[in-house]
Each structure stands twice: as C-alpha cells, then as structure tokens.
Amino acid sequence: MAKAKSAFVCTECGAEYRKWQGQCTSCREWNTLSEVQLAPSRPGASASASHGRSGYAGGISRDVTDLASVDLSEVPRLSSTFGEFDRVLGGGLVPGSAVLLGGHPGAGKSTLLLQTACKLAQERASLYVTGEESLSQVAMRANRLQLPTQGLKMLAETSVETILGVAERERPEVLIIDSIQTMHLEDIASAPGGVAQVRESAAALTRFAKQSNTVLLLVGHVTKDGSLAGPKVLEHMIDASLLLEGDTDSRFRTLRGQKNRFGAVNELGVFAMLEHGLKEVKNPSAIFLSRSEEQASGSLVMVIWEGTRPILVEVQALLDDSPLGNPRRIAVGLDGNRLSMLLAVLHKHGGLFTGDQDVFLNVVGGVKVLETSADLAVLLAVVSSLQNRPLPRELVVFGEVGLSGEIRPVPSGQERIVEAAKHGFTRAIVPRGNAPKTSPAGMEVVAVDKLADALEAL
Incomplete structure (x- = not known):
C-alpha cells in the first residue's frame, strides 16, 4: 500500500508546508498551521493528469479565444x-x-x-x-x-x-x-x-x-x-x-x-x-432614523454609502469626565483607532481638548460603518456632547477629515444630498468638493473646507 502523506496547511492563507512551524511565512500569522492527511497517489495519475491538462474535467478540449470575440450578452x-x-x-x-x-x-x-x-x-x-x-x-x-x-x-x-x-x-x-x-x-x-x-x-x-x-x-x-x-x-x-x-x-x-x-x-x-x-x-433609512422627539446633545444624522445606495443613519456621542488616568475610547459600529485619530485632529485644528474625557460612540441600528465619510459627523457629534448643545434635527452631515484639518470630498456626494432631502432634512454640511451647483428644493447646503469652518457653521 502507498504510504499516506501529510502536509501542514495555514488556516489563514492556505499556504502548505512539509513540516510544522510556529509562524506562517506567507501571512506572518502564528500557530495557524494544521496537519492535513493527503490521499496516496494512484498509479497512472500523473499520466492522466498530463493528458487532461488541455481540457476541463479530464479530456474536454478547449480552444484559445480572442477576448474581443467573447459574447457580452447579459448573464x-x-x-x-x-x-x-x-x-x-x-x-x-x-x-x-x-x-x-x-x-x-x-x-x-x-x-x-x-x-x-x-x-x-x-x-x-x-x-x-x-x-x-x-x-x-x-x-x-x-x-x-x-x-x-x-x-x-x-x-x-x-x-x-x-x-x-x-x-x-x-x-x-x-x-x-x-x-x-x-x-x-x-x-x-x-x-x-x-x-x-x-x-x-x-x-x-x-x-x-x-x-x-x-x-x-x-x-x-x-x-x-x-x-x-x-x-x-x-x-x-x-x-x-x-x-x-x-x-x-x-x-x-x-x-x-x-x-x-x-x-x-x-x-x-x-x-x-x-x-x-x-x-x-x-427603505432602511426610515428604520435607522426613528429618533426621539426630544432633542439631545451628541446626536447627529450622517449619510453613508453602502454598495450602490445611500443610507441615512444616526450617530450618537457621549463624553463624560474620566476618573481614569487613561480615558476610555469606545466605538460601536466604527473603527476605534480612527476615533482616536479624529479626536487628535479636533484638538489640534479645532481647539477642543478631550484628553480628560471618556468618549463613547455608537451607530444606531447596529450598522457597521466602513467608509471615511462619517468623520465629520463623528466630530460634530463629539463637539455637541462636549459642549452639551443639541444639534438641529433637520441637519445632516458627511465628509472625510484629513490630519491637517481639511474636509475632503467623498464619492457620490450629490446622491447623498438628494437622499437626505427626500427624508425631510433642510440643512447639510458637506465638503466643498461635494457641493452641488443647484441645491434640492428646500435644502440649504453649507460647503466647508476646514474643520474650523464646519465648527463655525454650527
């Protein structure tokens, strides 16, 4: 009988090794190699494999096709x-x-x-x-x-x-x-x-x-x-x-x-x-916008882009005096590392210090925001909670914030503004690069270049 062979396969990247080792050299992960028993090779397998390479599933011939002649009809x-x-x-x-x-x-x-x-x-x-x-x-x-x-x-x-x-x-x-x-x-x-x-x-x-x-x-x-x-x-x-x-x-x-x-x-x-x-x-936006009738500080609506459509979601921020030497930074639905970076930008270019505050951030509805268009909304929600000043309920915000305090445009800005206008929002703070030539009826669009401009627009 043919002797059973084994290999060690990385569960993260699929790389194979002849013997076990602590770290996978392909993806640099530790303790991810597991032993896999390989089926013994059968006599004549290599010969049949060599004859079947020209075709799929062992024997069906394939012809080389020019890319321009491929049928483009819809699948x-x-x-x-x-x-x-x-x-x-x-x-x-x-x-x-x-x-x-x-x-x-x-x-x-x-x-x-x-x-x-x-x-x-x-x-x-x-x-x-x-x-x-x-x-x-x-x-x-x-x-x-x-x-x-x-x-x-x-x-x-x-x-x-x-x-x-x-x-x-x-x-x-x-x-x-x-x-x-x-x-x-x-x-x-x-x-x-x-x-x-x-x-x-x-x-x-x-x-x-x-x-x-x-x-x-x-x-x-x-x-x-x-x-x-x-x-x-x-x-x-x-x-x-x-x-x-x-x-x-x-x-x-x-x-x-x-x-x-x-x-x-x-x-x-x-x-x-x-x-x-x-x-x-x-209509997910209508579900995620079921807000309380009472205005509260730290609450703001932003427009995110998911795949091929805009969605309006609410972001909430809560700041409180921290009794700890190292204040907590907790973000649910957002990247915690990006939150720390944005707070540093707020201090450097907005003049607001949050180093002695516990910062809690939450995206309502369990949505996970993966894009950077939420940066400006996050900072304005933090400012609202820090100063205990509620923001207008008809305000919507989106935009990326750079390390130098600039407000960068985001993709599909026009569609985001139109979606906000459909849900009754009358004021929007957006990057200048996303400002439309003509605003939707009943919508006031405020274009900003810097973080200081956005804080002043509030």
Whole structure:
C-alpha cells in the first residue's frame, strides 16, 4: 500500500508546508498551521493528469479565444424572491455560481435560505441538504414560518459523495448545503470541519456546480472575531461571500457582500426578523432614523454609502469626565483607532481638548460603518456632547477629515444630498468638493473646507 502523506496547511492563507512551524511565512500569522492527511497517489495519475491538462474535467478540449470575440450578452439571473438578497448578489443568483453565506449562530442563515428555497421550489427544482438538523426539525421550522413546502426536495446527509450522486440524479437548479463544516469526503482522513475536509468538500461541490450550471448556496460558520471559519482558500473558491450580521437582542439583520464576482462589493441588504421569518426592509433609512422627539446633545444624522445606495443613519456621542488616568475610547459600529485619530485632529485644528474625557460612540441600528465619510459627523457629534448643545434635527452631515484639518470630498456626494432631502432634512454640511451647483428644493447646503469652518457653521 502507498504510504499516506501529510502536509501542514495555514488556516489563514492556505499556504502548505512539509513540516510544522510556529509562524506562517506567507501571512506572518502564528500557530495557524494544521496537519492535513493527503490521499496516496494512484498509479497512472500523473499520466492522466498530463493528458487532461488541455481540457476541463479530464479530456474536454478547449480552444484559445480572442477576448474581443467573447459574447457580452447579459448573464441570466434567477431571483431569490427577496429584493434585498438580490441587491447584495448584484441582481440575483447566477447559474453555475457558488455563494457562501456566513454569520454568527442565531443570525438567521438557515432561516433565510429555507425561505428562499421554499419560494424558489414553486417554480424551479431545488434541493436542500441539511447536515446539522433532521428533516423533522426543518419541517417544523418551515411550518412555523408558514412557508410553502410543496416541491422542495430535502436530504439529510453529510457525505459529499452521496450528495453529488443525489444531485446528479435530481438535477436541481438550486442546491443548498447547510453547512459546509459538517460535510466530509471518504478519501480524506480527518474529521468534518477540519481544514482538509472543508477545502476538499467545497472544491467538489463547486466543481459540480460549474459543470452542471447549478446555483450552489453554502452555509458557513464564523469564528468568535466574526471571520469565516475554515481555511482562507475557501473564500477564493467561491464566487460570492456574504455575511449576515445582527445582535440577538435586535430584530434587524444586515446582509453584507464581502466578495462578489457578479456585482458590487460591500453592498448592504437589511432584513427584519419577525415571527414568520426574515422580512426585507426596502427603505432602511426610515428604520435607522426613528429618533426621539426630544432633542439631545451628541446626536447627529450622517449619510453613508453602502454598495450602490445611500443610507441615512444616526450617530450618537457621549463624553463624560474620566476618573481614569487613561480615558476610555469606545466605538460601536466604527473603527476605534480612527476615533482616536479624529479626536487628535479636533484638538489640534479645532481647539477642543478631550484628553480628560471618556468618549463613547455608537451607530444606531447596529450598522457597521466602513467608509471615511462619517468623520465629520463623528466630530460634530463629539463637539455637541462636549459642549452639551443639541444639534438641529433637520441637519445632516458627511465628509472625510484629513490630519491637517481639511474636509475632503467623498464619492457620490450629490446622491447623498438628494437622499437626505427626500427624508425631510433642510440643512447639510458637506465638503466643498461635494457641493452641488443647484441645491434640492428646500435644502440649504453649507460647503466647508476646514474643520474650523464646519465648527463655525454650527
């Protein structure tokens, strides 16, 4: 018998090594190498591989094609029956694509895909494979959510070979795997959820989806820091990586696209978790702007850009005298390091000292702001709380703040101002580079160049 070989694979970047070492030399991470058992090579494998290099899946010949002669017709898409889901996907599900949906336990991954599968099954052949629950558990959830269950094919299985055999026989247009961490291949000598099993199982399922033109939806677990569990190479195999986020004490869930070969990256979809499952929120700004009637200091509305649309969210700041020698800087929904940098800019170019204050910052609604257009709104909210002076409720702000105190323009400034005007805001403080030639009706736009100008405009 051929001797089984092993390799050590980095769970962060997928680099392989012949022996274990403390640090991965590719991504510089420590203690990320895990042992993977390699299948023994079969006689004649190298010869068949060399003959199959000219074609895909061993033998199908390929011709070299000039780029100018490639057909540019639009790739047909399948609607997921959720407008917000389709938005994050870039317009719908693409046949032959592999989509990975991740999220914390209880976020609603299985609920979202079960709702999608039940509705799609009314028109298209769909196969839902569950490796974590029994068929009765899935049926009970579908009954509780009042979903149409006729037509949806179900399979409780964790063996990839068995799943591929059933899929070859049923020929579904949509194949859902819940979850990839429970799948295993018989040839891989490791437990399900390991680096080798997750990588090879995903590769086999993705290969089937490409060859059969099937939409593949994979459920993936996340680690405690929110990143996708399993080898990093898994994210390179799939076509789209989506993350469903939301606190367990909040009914709102945000679906964010982290990778998408068929649409915009960082697109955001908003859902509400109700009694009968997830319901899409078509106007997220109206949800995030449910403010108190009483004016309070430190509260301000900003316009952020998520994917292909603007969203209005409220940012709140609270400053208090710190009893500690090292005051706290806590930001929820924003980058804490950027908050410290902005406070230094406020002191240097705005003349306001916050070194003896605890600073707490929160973005209402559980939204995570990843762009720099929130800088100016954050600083003005901090100033409002520091001086205990409420800001006007009809004021909206956006703009990037540089280290020299300049207010830099941000992308899609005109669309942000129009969105704010639609929701009844009558005054906006924006970078001069984003100032429109003609302001929307009923909107006063104040263009600023420096942080001092913005403070004076208040």
